[in-house]
Amino acid sequence: MSLPTQPTTPSVILTGDRPTGPLHLGHFVGSLRNRVAYQHDYQQFIMLADAQALTDNMDDTGKVHRNVVEVALDYLAVGIDPSKSTILIQSQIPELAELTFYYLNIVTVARLERNPTVKEEIRLRGFERDIPAGFLTYPASQAADITAFKAALVPVGEDQIPMIEQTNEIVRRFNRVADRDILVECKALVPEIGRLPGIDGKAKMSKSLGNTINLGATADEIRAAVKKVYTDPLHLRVQDPGHIEGNVAFTYLDAFDLDQAGLAEMKAHYQRGGLGDSIVKARLEACLQELLAPIRARREELAKDRGYIMQILKEGTLKAREVAARTADEVKAALGLSYF
Amino acid sequence: MSLPTQPTTPSVILTGDRPTGPLHLGHFVGSLRNRVAYQHDYQQFIMLADAQALTDNMDDTGKVHRNVVEVALDYLAVGIDPSKSTILIQSQIPELAELTFYYLNIVTVARLERNPTVKEEIRLRGFERDIPAGFLTYPASQAADITAFKAALVPVGEDQIPMIEQTNEIVRRFNRVADRDILVECKALVPEIGRLPGIDGKAKMSKSLGNTINLGATADEIRAAVKKVYTDPLHLRVQDPGHIEGNVAFTYLDAFDLDQAGLAEMKAHYQRGGLGDSIVKARLEACLQELLAPIRARREELAKDRGYIMQILKEGTLKAREVAARTADEVKAALGLSYF
Structure with a gap:
């Protein structure tokens, strides 16, 4: 031995x-x-x-x-x-x-x-x-x-x-x-x-491009940023099929959504049509609020000292x-x- | 006041x-x-x-x-x-x-x-x-x-x-x-x-040109270096007039000879002819030996500790x-x- x-x-x-x-x-x-x-x-x-x-x-x-x-x-x-x-x-x-x-x-x-x-x-x-x-x-x-x-x-x-x-x-x-x-x-x-990618769909999220969501962002800032997130410019009517590729809302969901099965269903729905961007963005916002709320709270606490x-x-x-x-x-x- | x-x-x-x-x-x-x-x-x-x-x-x-x-x-x-x-x-x-x-x-x-x-x-x-x-x-x-x-x-x-x-x-x-x-x-x-100038007459005394006299040079090294000092290449016979300009022996004497009046006389003699390089170099060697002997002695003493x-x-x-x-x-x- x-x-x-x-x-x-x-x-x-x-x-x-x-x-x-x-x-x-x-x-x-x-x-x-x-x-x-x-x-x-x-x-x-x-x-x-x-x-x-x-x-x-x-x-x-x-x-x-x-x-x-x-x-x-x-x-x-x-x-x-x-x-x-x-x-x-x-x-x-x-x-x-x-x-x-x-x-x-x-x-x-x-x-x-x-x-x-x-x-x-x-x-x-x-x-x-x-x-x-x-x-x-x-x-x-x-x-x-x-x-x-x-x-x-x-x-x-x-x-x-x-x-x-x-x-x-x-x-x-x-x-x-x-x-x-x-x-x-x-x-x-x-x-x-x-x-x-940046919220505007550019390849890189970058302060100098003004397309970021900061880790210390307030709930309102997150909400406002998600509203501006680049989706599918060809998806004009809810009933139309939408594209996932290059759709920043889905890229972010891929990165942050903990319920990947639910996300897969949502993607399928979006692609066959009948799902509005606002629903996707609501899911994204919920994700990001959940991710960033504790970070923001710790940050605010730490910043006091x-x-x-x-x-x-x-x-x-x-x-x-x-x-x-x-x-x-x-x-x-x-x-x-x-x-x- | x-x-x-x-x-x-x-x-x-x-x-x-x-x-x-x-x-x-x-x-x-x-x-x-x-x-x-x-x-x-x-x-x-x-x-x-x-x-x-x-x-x-x-x-x-x-x-x-x-x-x-x-x-x-x-x-x-x-x-x-x-x-x-x-x-x-x-x-x-x-x-x-x-x-x-x-x-x-x-x-x-x-x-x-x-x-x-x-x-x-x-x-x-x-x-x-x-x-x-x-x-x-x-x-x-x-x-x-x-x-x-x-x-x-x-x-x-x-x-x-x-x-x-x-x-x-x-x-x-x-x-x-x-x-x-x-x-x-x-x-x-x-x-x-x-x-x-270097002892060879080049514009600069430089280790890499091999034309130096080091501060720690021994008496023999000084003697050997002075022998090689560049003088007047046209001054072939003692009785000929010699040139001072570009003559390194005189440049060094200008820099180191404490008896500048005596040096002026020697220059005049050299220029009108009848003074051999060996006399000039003997004066130069005496000067350099006198300058460097105490420096060498201090250097050797210091080097022990x-x-x-x-x-x-x-x-x-x-x-x-x-x-x-x-x-x-x-x-x-x-x-x-x-x-x-």
């Missing part, structure tokens, strides 16, 4: 958000819901990427500051447990900037320019020739964030996979320079349910900083930058 | 070297000699730019590490007084990387690419398309080094003036974002005696870090990145 094997150290996950606005249902489906699940089985670091958020918010630095607390409230409200997940503020860990600095020596300008995510973001933000240097070098900063915590898994959308590849290139290159495996390669953890939120952020940041500082020390020692 | 005015705080100077090899007579004339003078009237920070040196030494990180101590020995041997000047190791001050990180957001890629010093160094090092990103972003790092200490004066050669201009652009841009004068603009302090050197570097770095951390705090607070 053999002894049971020792439990292995849980894998490290690095995830986070740019704190530029309140989180919404898109974040809930794409990441928050998963984080609540992951925190039981993984060592999860959740980063409030405030320093990163400045790359295109230097004209409104107050926005980033305010949203650090707002996003932290969203985290706690959806069930991220600070005793299981480590929530940290990026700017309060100078070692992340240090690692970025060193990684910039092992990535070429040409390679950064070829990064498809960087290319696309440059296009989206309309930077053209006047790209802030911090934007071009963003992959080195992301590599610093991931490797500082020796994360093995990084939850990202499909579009972010090139960033993960670039991080791993930096890891391999650095480990070759160091002549030992100091940094850890990571894997993208792409969620099964991808991106949630800002000191408690700051305490959580401080403790998480201190804990994370210890880990990052250890990595930075290893990195610097491997580069011969260790003296005292 | 009015009271005497309060003495004003002495201006801050930031200077330093990339520790990639022992310092030589070129450094002595171009910077070390001035630093020994400046330290009485200015608050002088002297940076061992080891992190910077890695941008093009990732293949030999041990070299940078070793030369940190070697260069510190050179500093102390020539008379830099650690009780007057603060000697610091760049890599041990993470706040310098932090400031670099934020400055990268206020400088565009296009602006970095236009920097003439960066352009020239890229050409010299043969990087072409494969420029390490850290090389392109080097001006932001230099701005971080200068502004961290709120340096008002930066001793540089003519060729580095564009770097100072770029630093001041970053300072102004940052102060506009911050809406108050947190960072200090600096002035280039260009030395009166410019660059010392590595612990003492490390103590000086540690104390200087700690003192410098306090100043840099204060600036980084101010910078982050101005960007809204201050929480606890």
